[in-house]
Amino acid sequence: MxxxxxxxxxxxxxxxxxxxxxxxxxxxxxxxxxxxxxxxxxxxxxxxxxxxxxxxxxxxxxxxxxxxxxxxxxxxxxxxxxxxxxxxxxxxxxxxxxxxxxxxxxxxxxxxxxxxxxxxxxxxxxxxxxxxxxxxxxxxxxxxxxxxxxxxxxxxxxxxxxxxxxxxxxxxxxxxxxxxxxxxxxxxxxxxxxxxxxxxxxxxxxxxxxxxxxxxxxxxxxxxxRVDNLMKFFEVRSYSIKLGGLLTKEQESRLTIVFPNHLYTADVIQATLEIELAQSDEIYRLFDILKLDATPVEAIDRKVVNFEQVFMKLVKGETAHAVAQSI
The missing domain is CATH 3.40.50.300 (P-loop containing nucleotide triphosphate hydrolases)
Structure with a gap:
């Protein structure tokens, strides 16, 4: 059967x-x-x-x-x-x-x-x-x-x-x-x-x-x-970016408009940007914003996600359309 x-x-x-x-x-x-x-x-x-x-x-x-x-x-x-x-x-x-x-x-x-x-x-x-x-x-x-x-x-x-x-x-x-x-x-x-x-x-x-x-x-x-399909979908779109300098007010403003769910943390001389991209080509829009003040990028790492994060995003309706298209 x-x-x-x-x-x-x-x-x-x-x-x-x-x-x-x-x-x-x-x-x-x-x-x-x-x-x-x-x-x-x-x-x-x-x-x-x-x-x-x-x-x-x-x-x-x-x-x-x-x-x-x-x-x-x-x-x-x-x-x-x-x-x-x-x-x-x-x-x-x-x-x-x-x-x-x-x-x-x-x-x-x-x-x-x-x-x-x-x-x-x-x-x-x-x-x-x-x-x-x-x-x-x-x-x-x-x-x-x-x-x-x-x-x-x-x-x-x-x-x-x-x-x-x-x-x-x-x-x-x-x-x-x-x-x-x-x-x-x-x-x-x-x-x-x-x-x-x-x-x-x-x-x-x-x-x-x-x-x-x-x-x-x-x-x-x-x-x-499949659980592994959902994990892969969100993993490839979640990034942690280490910056060699601080963002300007204009850059922060544009990030908020284009990527409203981003997380930006900074100390005196450097900053970290955590971001999720709905589509892979959005990485170019991100770099356009970083290029505004020639902000140096020291490292880009794919974020490790767990299934609880995947579950919450799906329940809240975040990226649901993109998930449906990818399956």
Whole structure:
């Protein structure tokens, strides 16, 4: 099968309780998820991301459109479709805190109709893979946040579903445990042949894990592209220029008009100019301004950008047209 998930023209609206005003949360969203990929599904608060996630998981019925999971419509054939997807939503709420680690795994395996004897080899494998073996008889409410999160993901693995959807999988974790969870998620794809959808506000996680990202804002998809493509697009247009002298007032004025988002810092004898070029030929306009007073250029370096900067620029609509043309 070419696509494991097909989201087709989803729409969802709500009415405000007091005013009965209709709010369009999701507006004609379509995308696909391929088997074996790690996809980032992102958006600022109120963008429609959560509604989209809930419709994929079958927790919310769309007003229009459909979601197919492994070819099965999750509205028309809900139970059959949802066999192929597991979700860890809102942290560790899918755990029973007064049961031990192993008891949680045995309980949720039993909920899936799997006997304790049959589930034992998979549970043992998950305990080792998720580094929970030495905590298997510990009550969940005594575990650290990181241990609880790893157990929540292990519980989702018990279903042996094709797709795992994770909402903020590293939220509240210390740096070391956060990296450990990232490595576990990579191994889930590599060793268990699963597909993962991640929703997160931690852009380092998205940059490290995801091959592709979909960004939703104001109910619409504004970007659907590979993470490395987006990084390259912004990197080649972001420059740090070290000047051997100070800019004149006229030069500063022209920079503000032509490049309103530039950053200029100066000390007594030299200055640094940080600038983003919407098009590559804008470099000539920049040099025309520097030539006005023969300002010496000592070095030009491409700025290192991170995915959080890329995300913010896309959400704010900066260079969105140029990105669309380049993809």
């Amino acid at each position: 070419k696509n494991i998930i097909e989201v087709d023209h989803l729409q969802k609206s709500y009415k405000k309780r007091k005013t009965q005003e209709v709010i369009e949360a999701v507006s004609d969203i379509s995308f696909v998820v391929k088997p074996g990929e790690i996809l980032g599904l992102l958006g600022p608060n109120g963008a429609g991301k959560t509604s989209t996630i809930k419709m994929i998981c079958g927790l919310l019925h769309p007003d229009e459109g459909s979601v197919k999971i492994k070819g099965v419509d999750n509205t028309k054939h809900r139970q059959k479709a949802l066999r192929h997807i597991s979700a860890v939503l809102e942290g560790t709420r899918n755990l029973y805190w007064r049961l031990t680690v192993r008891e949680n795994l045995e309980y949720f395996a039993g909920n899936r109709g799997v006997s304790r004897k049959t589930a034992a080899p998979l549970i043992d494998d998950l305990l080792i893979k998720f580094k929970l073996k030495d905590k298997e008889n510990e009550l969940v409410n005594r575990l650290s946040r990181g241990m609880q999160q790893k157990l929540a993901i292990a519980v989702a693995m018990l279903a042996e579903s094709d797709v795992i959807l994770l909402d903020e999988p590293t939220l509240g974790l210390d740096v070391e445990t956060g990296y450990e969870v990232r490595e576990i998620l990579k191994s889930i794809v590599a060793d268990y042949n699963r597909t993962i959808i991640i929703s997160s506000h931690d852009m380092d996680v998205i940059q490290d894990l995801c091959e592709r990202t979909i960004i939703i804002n104001k109910g619409k998809i504004i970007t659907d592209d």
